[in-house]
Amino acid sequence: MSTLREMWASPGWRQQAQGWIDLVLGGLGVVRTGAVEQPRIRSWSTHLTVPTDHGLLWFKENNPGQLAEAAVMTVLGDLAPDHVSAPLATEPSRGWMLTADHGATLDTLTENTAATWSRVVSDFADLQKRVAPHGERLSGAGLSIMNPEVAAQFVESQLHLHTGLPVAHPLHLTMDQAREVLRRLPAVDAAVEVLRGVGVPLSLDHNDLHTRNCFLPGTKGAPVRFSDFADAYWAHPFSTLLVPVTRLCEQWGVPPSDPRISSVISAYLERWTDHAPLPELLPAVEPGLQLAGVHRYGSWVRLLVHADDDALRTHAPQALHHLLTLMDPVLGASGRHP
Numbered sequence: 001m002s003t004l005r006e007m008w009a010s011p012g013w014r015q016q017a018q019g020w021i022d023l024v025l026g027g028l029g030v031v032r033t034g035a036v037e038q039p040r041i042r043s044w045s046t047h048l049t050v051p052t053d054h055g056l057l058w059f060k061e062n063n064p065g066q067l068a069e070a071a072v073m074t075v076l077g078d079l080a081p082d083h084v085s086a087p088l089a090t091e092p093s094r095g096w097m098l099t100a101d102h103g104a105t106l107d108t109l110t111e112n113t114a115a116t117w118s119r120v121v122s123d124f125a126d127l128q129k130r131v132a133p134h135g136e137r138l139s140g141a142g143l144s145i146m147n148p149e150v151a152a153q154f155v156e157s158q159l160h161l162h163t164g165l166p167v168a169h170p171l172h173l174t175m176d177q178a179r180e181v182l183r184r185l186p187a188v189d190a191a192v193e194v195l196r197g198v199g200v201p202l203s204l205d206h207n208d209l210h211t212r213n214c215f216l217p218g219t220k221g222a223p224v225r226f227s228d229f230a231d232a233y234w235a236h237p238f239s240t241l242l243v244p245v246t247r248l249c250e251q252w253g254v255p256p257s258d259p260r261i262s263s264v265i266s267a268y269l270e271r272w273t274d275h276a277p278l279p280e281l282l283p284a285v286e287p288g289l290q291l292a293g294v295h296r297y298g299s300w301v302r303l304l305v306h307a308d309d310d311a312l313r314t315h316a317p318q319a320l321h322h323l324l325t326l327m328d329p330v331l332g333a334s335g336r337h338p
Contacts, residue, residue, distance in 0.1 A: 017061065021098060061094065067094075072141045073086060102225050109216075112248070135234050139234055144232070148195055148236050151192065158301070159178045191288075205236070205237065207243070238284060242292035294326070
C-alpha cells in the first residue's frame, strides 16, 4: 500500500486532482493560463498552484486526520468572509479545496514587531467573537471539539493507547511516564475552574497561528485574513495565543515576561473586555495557554494515525512532548501575565 506522500506524488493522483480543478474552473468561468505545479508534499497535506486569468489559485488536500478543514473553511467563509481565506470550491469527501491567493503573508515582513502581532491577535479575537455563537454549525462541519471540561478525561483515555503500544513504537509511553502525566491531571481541573470563572465563551482555537497563516490586509482598514485551520479546535479561545507567544519568544530571544509579549497579550484581551474587565481576564491567560498543549497534542495524533513510518518517527516526539509537559508554566514560574 502506498503512503500518502507516495500517492500525492503519483501521476494518477495528479491527474484526478487536476481534472477536478479544471472542472471547477470551467464552472466558475475561469481560464487556466499555465501548468499546474506542486510546490510541496508533506505528511499532513499537499498543495498545487494553479495560474489563471483571475490570478493564482491554490489547491489543497489534507491528511485524512484533517479531512474536515475544507468543510470548516466553507462555514467560516460564510460567517466571517473578510477574516478567512474561504474556499472557492470544495470536494468534502476527499477534503479538496481551491482558494484564491490573498497576497503576502506575515512571514514576508522584514520584522515582526509587537504592534504587528497585536494587530494579528486582535483581529483573530474579532473572528473568534464573530463565530462564538456558531459552535454547533462548525462542529457539524467536522471541527474537532475540545471543551476544557473534558480535557483531563481525554488525556487519561489517550494514555491507555500509548502504554498499550509496542515498546519500539514511536508513540509508546512507559508506565512511569504515564503515571507522571496522570499526576498532572489535577492541574488541568484547576485550570478549567479558572477559565469557568471568567465567563468567556468557547470559540475557535486556530491551534497553529503563525506568520505563514496570516495574510496581510489588502486594503487600508481591512482585517488580517487567516488561513490553514486544519489543526483547529472548538475550545477555549485564549488557547490560540500559545503558538504566537512561544514563536515570538523564540524569534525575539526573550522570555514570556518581556514587555513586548505582554503588550501582544493585552491587545488580544482588550477584545474580550465586554465579558470581564482586563484585570479579571489576565489570570485566565496562563490556564488557556496550558490547555493549548492538549490541543497541540491532539492535532499531532490525528495526523500520525495516517502517517508513514518516516513521518511517524520524525513527529511522534513532538506529539508526546505536549503530553509529557502537560500544564508546565508557559508565561513563567509564577504562571502570571505581568
